[in-house]
Amino acid sequence: MSQHHHDHAQHDHTPHDHTHAQPEHAQHDHGGHGPVSWAMAARATLHCLTGCAIGEILGMMIGTALAWHNAPTMALAIALAFVFGYSFTMYAVLRAGLDFKSAFKVALAADTVSILVMEIVDNGVILVTPGAMDAHLTEWLFWITLAVAFAIAFVVTTPVNRWLIGKGKGHAVVHQYH
Template identity: 70%
Template sequence: MDHATHHTGTAHDHAAHETHPDQGGRRPGTATWGAAAKATLHCLTGCAIGEILGMVIGTALMWGNVPTMILAIALAFVFGYSFTLFAVRKAGLDFKSAVKVALAADTVSIVVMELVDNGIIALVPGAMDAHLSDTLFWTSLWGGFAIAFLLTTPVNKWMIGRGKGHAVVHAYH
């Protein structure tokens, strides 16, 4: 083998080892907007189920705004984590490891989502006192979810790109 062929092969080998593209041809540490949106939608689904359930329960029990909001947020975390927990348990992880993965995958996303959507509801005049039968209740809730999705997606993209957040779940799919 001559020097030029050897050198070219070596340079090619080094380039291949430095980039290690994944199946999509992307370098590690990069995250697509699609992956970030999917992770955010996954999180939003659990949060929305928990929040709506909490608000329905709090309203049915005639609780005030603060206890109802606390219940709704607590259930948002429970449902948000449970989606990931069930998925990684199904993939074969033991319960303790699955809890660790769910906490690592979802905590930041859920916190950002809850701060944003509950902040929106708190800021919309009359939304905190609206009833489940009021349009204002549902428009402020869904508007808060939409804004939370838009603001949380870049956070998830940043985290996935650093091997954090939902990136830890992909090892178990």
């Protein structure tokens, strides 16, 4: 009997009840309530990629200049990719008036998954490309491999960012401060 009563209660809330309907555009204001455009996801990914690229190239330049082996050079490049990736987001939200601690939390929430995916993909491409790990900054192989690695990372990370923003995570956290 209670099962029948429960089923009946579900029928009271039909999709045809327009008394509580919101305008369609209101659903796009907050992450997690509406579709996220590919353009928004691509912008978030490009923003992240810029910081990562600067950090990685700087790390590779420092590692090369200090004649480090591949492993410590790559570790420094990845660490700097995170630093610069977070810094770009922090700069944007600090300008919006957040204090440093809050801006740092927003950057962690917005970029951690994005940077992680990007770094795994981009460093994976470099690792599997023959000769790329041993190529010097003056060689075309280094720059071609890096460009291809970033392009693949962008393609892989954009859908991840789209999904995260759609769930109210990732760069959706940043958008509330713009």
